[in-house]
Amino acid sequence: MAEVERERMEYDVVVVGAGPAGLAAAIRLKQLATAAGTELGVCVIEKGSEVGAHILSGAVFEPRALNELLPDWRERGAPLNTPAVEDRFLYLTANRALRLPTPPQMHNHGNYIISLGNLCRWLAKEAEELGVEIYPGFAGAEVLYDEDGRVRGVATGDMGIGRDGEPTERYTPGVELIAHETIFAEGCRGSLTKTLIERFGLREGTDPQTYAIGVKELWEVAPEHHQPGLVVHTIGWPLDKGTYGGSFLYHLEDRQVAVGFVIGLDYKNPFLSPFEEFQRFKTHPAIRDFFAGGRRISYGARALNEGGFQSIPRLDFPGGALVGCAAGFINVPKIKGSHTAMKSGMVAAETVFARLSGDAGGDGGATVREALQRSWIWDELYRVRNIRPSFRLGLWGGLLYSALDTYVLRGRAPWTMHHHPDHTQLIPASAAPRIQYPRPDGQISFDRLSSVFISNTNHEEDQPPHLRLRDPAKAIAINYRLYDSPEQRYCPAGVYEIVEEAGTGEKRLQINAQNCVHCKTCDIKDPEQNIDWVVPEGGGGPNYPNM
Ligand SMILES: Cc1cc2nc3c(=O)[nH]c(=O)nc-3n(C[C@H](O)[C@H](O)[C@H](O)COP(=O)(O)OP(=O)(O)OC[C@H]3O[C@@H](n4cnc5c(N)ncnc54)[C@H](O)[C@@H]3O)c2cc1C
Numbered sequence: 001m002a003e004v005e006r007e008r009m010e011y012d013v014v015v016v017g018a019g020p021a022g023l024a025a026a027i028r029l030k031q032l033a034t035a036a037g038t039e040l041g042v043c044v045i046e047k048g049s050e051v052g053a054h055i056l057s058g059a060v061f062e063p064r065a066l067n068e069l070l071p072d073w074r075e076r077g078a079p080l081n082t083p084a085v086e087d088r089f090l091y092l093t094a095n096r097a098l099r100l101p102t103p104p105q106m107h108n109h110g111n112y113i114i115s116l117g118n119l120c121r122w123l124a125k126e127a128e129e130l131g132v133e134i135y136p137g138f139a140g141a142e143v144l145y146d147e148d149g150r151v152r153g154v155a156t157g158d159m160g161i162g163r164d165g166e167p168t169e170r171y172t173p174g175v176e177l178i179a180h181e182t183i184f185a186e187g188c189r190g191s192l193t194k195t196l197i198e199r200f201g202l203r204e205g206t207d208p209q210t211y212a213i214g215v216k217e218l219w220e221v222a223p224e225h226h227q228p229g230l231v232v233h234t235i236g237w238p239l240d241k242g243t244y245g246g247s248f249l250y251h252l253e254d255r256q257v258a259v260g261f262v263i264g265l266d267y268k269n270p271f272l273s274p275f276e277e278f279q280r281f282k283t284h285p286a287i288r289d290f291f292a293g294g295r296r297i298s299y300g301a302r303a304l305n306e307g308g309f310q311s312i313p314r315l316d317f318p319g320g321a322l323v324g325c326a327a328g329f330i331n332v333p334k335i336k337g338s339h340t341a342m343k344s345g346m347v348a349a350e351t352v353f354a355r356l357s358g359d360a361g362g363d364g365g366a367t368v369r370e371a372l373q374r375s376w377i378w379d380e381l382y383r384v385r386n387i388r389p390s391f392r393l394g395l396w397g398g399l400l401y402s403a404l405d406t407y408v409l410r411g412r413a414p415w416t417m418h419h420h421p422d423h424t425q426l427i428p429a430s431a432a433p434r435i436q437y438p439r440p441d442g443q444i445s446f447d448r449l450s451s452v453f454i455s456n457t458n459h460e461e462d463q464p465p466h467l468r469l470r471d472p473a474k475a476i477a478i479n480y481r482l483y484d485s486p487e488q489r490y491c492p493a494g495v496y497e498i499v500e501e502a503g504t505g506e507k508r509l510q511i512n513a514q515n516c517v518h519c520k521t522c523d524i525k526d527p528e529q530n531i532d533w534v535v536p537e538g539g540g541g542p543n544y545p546n547m
């Protein structure tokens with residue numbers, strides 16, 4: 001294809017990703033510029049068709065960072081409508097539910113049950129009022145570098161490239177967004193972030209990042225089963241004792257209940273299906289009543305970081321920084337990362353603003369990482385750093401260690417436990433027990449395709465695949481032969497299917513990329529790291545209403 005001149009737009013700061021981290025960064029930048037009486041051009045791009053379309057979270061929201069960013073959020077109408085009023089922590093066996101004391105990190109007094117997608121929509125409005133330019137439907141597809149190797153912005157993807165890589169009649173070239181500083185706020189396992197981490201060696205000297213997959217549904221439940229403000233977490237069944245994970249069930253406003261299941265991606269059995277574990281969980285006698293007479297409204301999935309303190313990479317590189325879950329600031333025992341995502345965006349904004357203002361004597365000399373080390377994020381994550389890795393000792397070992405670490409050592413243990421990469425953890429299929437999942441009943445439990453249908457996922461069909469195999473031969477030679485193609489089961493959208501070639505009967509991996517809900521699990525869990533998730537044409541993907 002002939003080189004086409006791309007349009008170019010220039011800003012002081014470009015932010016990639018309109019999640020809580022990116023929007024908090026953009027708002028803080030504009031607040032600082034207003035206070036200093038200077039002009040500052042700030043632009044945010046978002047790959048979803050609108051802000052919030054790709055946001056999926058729990059979510060119980062801790063308002064600490066929001067209080068700092070927009071202290072008058074109540075008067076400004078922020079969608080924090082349901083205070084958390086009761087916490088229940090349950091251990092499930094196949095037929096019973098035992099109530100356990102709620103760990104202190106999971107006390108939610110003062111927090112709110114929200115839709116993070118709706119909070120982002122509101123933050124975007126606040127940002128625009130301050131003069132931030134927001135472009136939904138534009139995916140950052142390429143990092144731009146100057147001749148010295150400094151990041152000088154990003155290019156959005158071309159639109160209208162056909163499956164064969166040739167331009168179609170819809171063709172519109174991408175746009176170059178040039179900036180003095182570029183803040184990457186792509187969330188967990190960002191695709192451009194992945195290239196930056198590699199290019200600048202940002203993980204040198206830190207633990208690998210580790211992850212979980214969260215599968216979620218939004219329900220409208222019968223009025224008699226609705227208790228606004230109720231927060232329920234479960235551990236135990238249906239997972240075995242060696243697999244880390246559990247469920248959440250949050251009662252929001254308007255008879256809505258957010259229910260989801262999170263499973264650590266260090267799971268070992270290639271026959272495990274996070275989607276089906278979640279469906280099975282909902283049929284538990286202590287859980288299914290919540291949904292009787294209710295209606296499922298939406299479905300989706302997203303990976304989340306679990307590495308915590310010891311996996312925070314270097315955040316700074318020439319020309320920009322990483323913030324939010326792109327870097328990884330989730331407090332795993334709290335199951336919360338939106339408050340830390342926002343705070344990291346704000347701190348990065350302050351650092352970048354000082355740098356742009358030439359305040360080298362003040363904070364202009366600090367890196368984002370140094371500035372974050374002085375913020376509450378650092379202490380919060382340091383204190384809980386050993387809790388997630390302790391679950392390597394199994395469920396009961398992990399719970400016992402966590403109690404000791406929390407109540408006796410108070411997070412100040414003189415040791416730090418380390419992480420192993422998730423993709424190395426699968427055992428061969430020949431050594432793993434097969435798991436028989438029950439058939440969905442269509443009332444409480446469902447199949448994958450009807451679930452993807454209500455995620456409103458849509459991708460232009462005639463476009464190059466956005467799920468790329470580095471070596472296509474490995475799909476059968478390794479993934480299928482050794483692990484019985486675990487991607488058939490861990491993908492929550494049924495994107496990967498092993499099919500038989502007509503005639504020869506040979507096995508082949510079929511990739512139904514149009515179903516992809518952008519959870520990024522395949523990019524993380526593939527045992528050979530053979531799958532690269534890259535952005536599809538902007539605007540493609542799920543269209544979550546209020547997830
Ligand atoms: C199942 C689940 C439950 C959770 N529960 C809670 C909870 O109860 N409480 C809590 O506080 N936290 C919770 N979290 C964590 C929380 O959702 C994250 O910590 C938070 O969303 C991180 O914010 P972020 O802005 O860094 O990333 P994200 O929220 O992921 O936002 C990133 C944005 O960037 C966009 N983007 C990505 N790449 C590009 C690109 N190349 N170009 C353009 N746009 C791009 C994405 O579409 C998205 O809109 C949960 C997470 C999951 C998955």
Ligand code: SF4
Pocket residue numbers: 467490491492493494495515516517518519520521522523533
């Ligand atoms: S293809 Fe990958 S990113 Fe897309 S839904 Fe499946 S596992 Fe998630």
